[in-house]
Amino acid sequence: MTWVVSLILASMLGSLLFAGGYLAAGGGNRDGTCAAPSDAFAALCEAYDKLKQQYVDKLDDTQLAEGAVRGLFEYGVKDPFSGYMSPDEYQRALGSLSGEFTGIGAEMAVKNTENPDDLAACSQLSETCVLVVVAPLADSPAEAAGLQAGDVILSVDGESVNGSTLQDEVGKVRGEPGTKVTLTLRRGERTFDLTITRAKIVQREVTSRMLNGKIGYIALHGFSQRSADEFHTALGGLLDDGAASIIFDLRDNPGGYIDAAQKIASEFIKSGLIFSQESSGGEKKRWEATGDGLATDPKLPLAVLVNGGSASASEIVAAALKESGRGVIIGQPTYGKNTVQVWTELVDHSGVRITISRWFTPDHHSVAPDGVQPDVAVEVPDGTPPDQDPVLDRAITELTTPAASISLLRAAA
DSSP, X not given: OOEEEEOOSHHHHHHHHOOGGGGGGTOSOTTSOOOOSSGGGHHHHHHHHHHHHHOSSOOOHHHHXXXXXXXXXXXXXXXXXOEEEOHHHHHHHHHHHHTEEEEOOEEEEEEESSOTTOGGGOSXXXXXXXXXXXXXXTTSHHHHHTOOTTOEEEEETTEEOTTSOHHHHHHHHOOOTTOEEEEEEEETTEEEEEEEEOEEEEOOOEEEEEETTTEEEEEEOOBOTTHHHHHHHHHHHHHHTTOSEEEEEOTTOOOBOHHXXXXXXXXXXXXXXXXXXXXXGGOEEEEXXXXXXXXXXXXXXXXXXXXXXXXXXHHHHHHHHHHTTSOEEEESOOOOOOEEEEEEEOTTSOEEEEEEEEEEOTTOOOOTTTOOOOSEEOOOOTTOOTTXXXXXXXXXXXXXXXXXXXXXXXXXX
């Protein structure tokens, strides 16, 4: 989703939760008891001390500390996008941000089917807080096996996901290359098992090609650290090859870094606000167009393809292009995520994800929970053969039909 990696909160959580073996990090009194940072945490420290003094078996401070940190997020914060990651989970997650990791290659998230506006109620998975596939990554084992955006994951290797967390299930699905994982899925009215062989995933950020009629097609598959530069190079290549219009494909793009979203939107928007960010305490930040884009000429028609797998940073870009009038949005509504997370490494090399702000479109709209709505809605019926693409076909029609092209130019003016 949307990430910035930094080092915060480590000392606070250390002083709150770690004692015994973690005293060197500032986590306790000299007599070995827990030091509460405020009266509200006195009961936590008392419970820790009682456990250490009275429990019948020997306790592991590392396990106690991990459980306490997990509890902060699962029962205190109640935000499915915030959470704790063990040292192994954190390192694997950082690999995802770099574009290389091992697993099946799919972005997952939590959705509240009973009340989409209330994700805070979904700290744990349940019958109404379901684990969904945001999107399989391009050329991944998940895509090859037929996993689709919107699939609901009911169990992993025969074990129900209910009662666990998003992070728990992502950890189970990840694994060594060559091993298999079986997902029990619900797709519409159908329930079935899908077995996928894990592999090393090297995410291809950008694909591009020329289509008939001098249409340049460019697809962006993620917003990693390198995506903006790769996108700039590929877009420049299409324009050099004589592209007279552009199809920008953001389908099944789960998002990533917000600064990459700013740069990529700026390839098409010359000036003005791309999105705004509002943090706790009323702090606000405006993300403006960088002014150095390659395709900002409003006379260059632009069609943007989206679906339910277009999330977070993808929605930043799609919303900016729509509200600026720079491009026409074609496809299905996007995922609907408008929060920003910061990633933090703790003193034991574990990590936490913390929602620090919400972002808003140039017209100060939120995309949560309904997503960016397409200007041209195109349904893709279940069972559509993989060699058919009704959304891309409609975009080509919009760009090549004279009347439609006039409409696109008018929208971009």
